Amino acid sequence: PNTTDDPFKYWSGENSIKWPLLTKLSHRYFSAPATSSESERLFSTAGLVVSNLRTRLLPDNVEKLLFLHNNLKIYDYKYDL
Structure with missing residues:
Protein backbone atom coordinates (compact mmCIF):
# COMPACT_ATOMS: atom_id res chain seq x y z
CA PRO A 1 0.00 0.00 0.00
CA ASN A 2 0.99 3.56 -0.67
CA THR A 3 1.99 5.60 2.41
CA THR A 4 -0.44 8.32 1.34
CA ASP A 5 -3.28 5.87 2.03
CA ASP A 6 -2.42 5.88 5.74
CA PRO A 7 -1.83 9.36 7.21
CA PHE A 8 -0.11 7.94 10.30
CA LYS A 9 2.44 6.07 8.17
CA TYR A 10 2.98 9.17 6.04
CA TRP A 11 3.75 11.33 9.08
CA SER A 12 5.77 8.66 10.91
CA GLY A 13 8.25 8.06 8.14
CA GLU A 14 10.63 10.34 6.30
CA ASN A 15 8.21 13.26 6.49
CA SER A 16 8.48 13.38 10.29
CA ILE A 17 12.07 14.56 9.83
CA LYS A 18 11.18 17.09 7.13
CA TRP A 19 8.25 18.62 9.04
CA PRO A 20 8.54 17.88 12.78
CA LEU A 21 5.93 20.43 13.90
CA LEU A 22 3.37 19.21 11.37
CA THR A 23 4.13 15.67 12.52
CA LYS A 24 3.19 16.60 16.10
CA LEU A 25 -0.10 18.06 14.90
CA SER A 26 -0.84 15.08 12.66
CA HIS A 27 -0.29 12.58 15.46
CA ARG A 28 -2.62 14.57 17.66
CA TYR A 29 -5.43 14.85 15.08
CA PHE A 30 -5.12 11.46 13.39
CA SER A 31 -5.35 9.50 16.63
CA ALA A 32 -8.68 8.50 18.13
CA PRO A 33 -9.38 9.65 21.68
CA ALA A 34 -9.64 6.84 24.22
Whole structure:
Protein backbone atom coordinates (compact mmCIF):
# COMPACT_ATOMS: atom_id res chain seq x y z
CA PRO A 1 0.00 0.00 0.00
CA ASN A 2 0.99 3.56 -0.67
CA THR A 3 1.99 5.60 2.41
CA THR A 4 -0.44 8.32 1.34
CA ASP A 5 -3.28 5.87 2.03
CA ASP A 6 -2.42 5.88 5.74
CA PRO A 7 -1.83 9.36 7.21
CA PHE A 8 -0.11 7.94 10.30
CA LYS A 9 2.44 6.07 8.17
CA TYR A 10 2.98 9.17 6.04
CA TRP A 11 3.75 11.33 9.08
CA SER A 12 5.77 8.66 10.91
CA GLY A 13 8.25 8.06 8.14
CA GLU A 14 10.63 10.34 6.30
CA ASN A 15 8.21 13.26 6.49
CA SER A 16 8.48 13.38 10.29
CA ILE A 17 12.07 14.56 9.83
CA LYS A 18 11.18 17.09 7.13
CA TRP A 19 8.25 18.62 9.04
CA PRO A 20 8.54 17.88 12.78
CA LEU A 21 5.93 20.43 13.90
CA LEU A 22 3.37 19.21 11.37
CA THR A 23 4.13 15.67 12.52
CA LYS A 24 3.19 16.60 16.10
CA LEU A 25 -0.10 18.06 14.90
CA SER A 26 -0.84 15.08 12.66
CA HIS A 27 -0.29 12.58 15.46
CA ARG A 28 -2.62 14.57 17.66
CA TYR A 29 -5.43 14.85 15.08
CA PHE A 30 -5.12 11.46 13.39
CA SER A 31 -5.35 9.50 16.63
CA ALA A 32 -8.68 8.50 18.13
CA PRO A 33 -9.38 9.65 21.68
CA ALA A 34 -9.64 6.84 24.22
CA THR A 35 -12.13 8.72 26.42
CA SER A 36 -14.52 11.63 26.30
CA SER A 37 -12.37 13.68 28.67
CA GLU A 38 -10.91 15.76 25.83
CA SER A 39 -14.37 16.86 24.68
CA GLU A 40 -15.34 17.60 28.29
CA ARG A 41 -12.21 19.71 28.65
CA LEU A 42 -13.11 21.58 25.46
CA PHE A 43 -16.60 22.40 26.79
CA SER A 44 -15.07 23.56 30.06
CA THR A 45 -12.66 25.86 28.20
CA ALA A 46 -15.49 27.12 26.01
CA GLY A 47 -17.36 28.05 29.18
CA LEU A 48 -14.40 30.21 30.21
CA VAL A 49 -14.19 31.87 26.79
CA VAL A 50 -17.92 32.51 26.36
CA SER A 51 -19.10 34.26 29.50
CA ASN A 52 -21.80 36.79 30.38
CA LEU A 53 -19.26 39.55 29.72
CA ARG A 54 -18.42 38.22 26.24
CA THR A 55 -21.84 37.52 24.79
CA ARG A 56 -21.10 39.40 21.57
CA LEU A 57 -18.36 37.03 20.45
CA LEU A 58 -19.16 35.61 17.04
CA PRO A 59 -19.12 31.80 16.75
CA ASP A 60 -16.21 32.00 14.31
CA ASN A 61 -14.14 33.96 16.84
CA VAL A 62 -14.99 31.51 19.61
CA GLU A 63 -13.86 28.66 17.38
CA LYS A 64 -10.56 30.44 16.64
CA LEU A 65 -9.92 31.19 20.32
CA LEU A 66 -10.56 27.57 21.28
CA PHE A 67 -8.32 26.33 18.47
CA LEU A 68 -5.49 28.58 19.62
CA HIS A 69 -5.98 27.60 23.25
CA ASN A 70 -5.75 23.89 22.40
CA ASN A 71 -2.89 24.09 19.91
CA LEU A 72 -0.49 26.66 21.35
CA LYS A 73 0.38 24.09 24.05
CA ILE A 74 2.04 21.99 21.35
CA TYR A 75 4.60 24.74 20.86
CA ASP A 76 5.06 25.27 24.64
CA TYR A 77 3.58 28.76 24.33
CA LYS A 78 2.78 30.16 27.79
CA TYR A 79 -0.26 32.39 28.27
CA ASP A 80 -3.03 33.17 30.74
CA LEU A 81 -6.65 32.48 29.85
